[in-house]
Amino acid sequence: MSLTITLATTRRILAQLRHDRRTLGMLIGVPSLLMVLLRYVLNQPGVFDRFGPILLGVFPFIVMFIVTSVGTLRERTSGTLERLMTTPLGKLDLLLGYALAFGITALVQAAVVGTIALTWLGLDLQGPTWTLFLVTLLDAWLGMALGLFASAFARTEFQAVQFMPAFALPQLLLAGLFVPREQMSTALRWAADVMPLSYAVEAMQELTRHGGVTDTLARDVAVIAGCALLALILGAATLRRRTA
Amino acid sequence: MMSYAVETDGLRVVRGGREVVHGFTFSVPRGSVVGLLGPSGCGKTTLMRAVVGVQIIAGGTVTVLGHPAGDRALRRRVGYATQNPAVYADLSVRENLRYFASVLGARRGDAERVIDEVGLADARDQAASSLSGGQLHRASLAIALLGEPELLVLDEPTVGLDPVLRGELWELFNELAGRGVTLLISSHVMDEAARCERLLLMREGRLLADDTPDALRAATGTQDLEEAFLHVIQEQEAVA
Ligand SMILES: Nc1ncnc2c1ncn2[C@@H]1O[C@H](COP(=O)(O)OP(=O)(O)O)[C@@H](O)[C@H]1O
């Protein structure tokens, strides 16, 4: 592992994003717009307080999942990954390079969307603001790690994009988006309990409802971090120096 | 100091459930320009991937600069240009080279040096996606030149280039060889063969001949290397 190579990789990925103005604009603009839309569709501050945080927790996951799965698929198919594998770059350099670049992106996204939600849209945040950023960051890394893993099973960018609904939508349904988890049947409840996104949503709800760092929030953060790490290890296993 | 930059012994590779390289044994002397020639699909890319250590092999050994292929010690000493240009399309030529230069730990200014060497000075700030096919190939080649590697493995580096550019690149290759760099260059066009010091003729995953262009011409009694190649194939088929 080398810090120089990791940081060079982060810089390279950020430069790629910077050149792609439209993607960058959408990364920030689309969640902001959806948040505003949600607020006025629900049109009741109380209800918005319940759904707003879910969206805040889910955006970074979805966005980073797509960006990473398509990005790494491109590295695999364009030959740049093969080329990097003949250089001193370690797998960890690549993974950390991605994590840093997308972590920064997710924080910028959260700062903009969070500010809009908390000020203009009047979302009530009881917990400390830094917890919002912490959970956002972990959600982004979870999405990134799963996207990296998923990209190993995609041959084309069409397939990679389709993995997003396949990975994210079932989790969203189970995470209490429409029906609170407590009201689900035992089997669904059980499924919801093993889905990492459930904890992301719960963490967001927790920090809008309660001041300070509650036990539930602390547990949620630990679960998301653990899942992100696990997914990253799985993703790392799909990066091979030698291929058939 | 060992005399071979690359040595393979009984190299076998299976791809897609089929053996595509069947017991390949050859060596590349240090400081030479060796051409790997053969029709499309004969296994040139596979062989080169084995040399740079990214190909899973089914048997045999590949030794590069005294180490097993793909060894950690080789990662700064071997430059590889893949057949399809491997660059980041959304980055400029300069950004691409700066990134790979950092990864390789090349000294500052190396990016600019190789941009000049492949003649891309005018396009250095252009996004790779906007380059012409030939420029893209040269950008990809430039990455392989970073950090002054001792061995260059170049997979069809001159394909799609006009004769003038091709000539310039061959001058660069010879100049590099003059500095002691070893070059293994693949091609499926025979008119490039004459520019190499040694030729490896390959067909269907087998080595047909390993000789100098002159010796090949003499052995087959023709002046034209393309004809010489056909001659070798006919001989082999007569034996089989
Ligand atoms: N990824 C792959 N999976 C399965 N078979 C492959 C793959 N790549 C190449 N092959 C097969 O291996 C053989 C050699 O291919 P290659 O090394 O690319 O030849 P060349 O570079 O000489 O054109 C061909 O028969 C090709 O179809």
Ligand SMILES: [Mg+2]
């Ligand atoms: Mg090839």
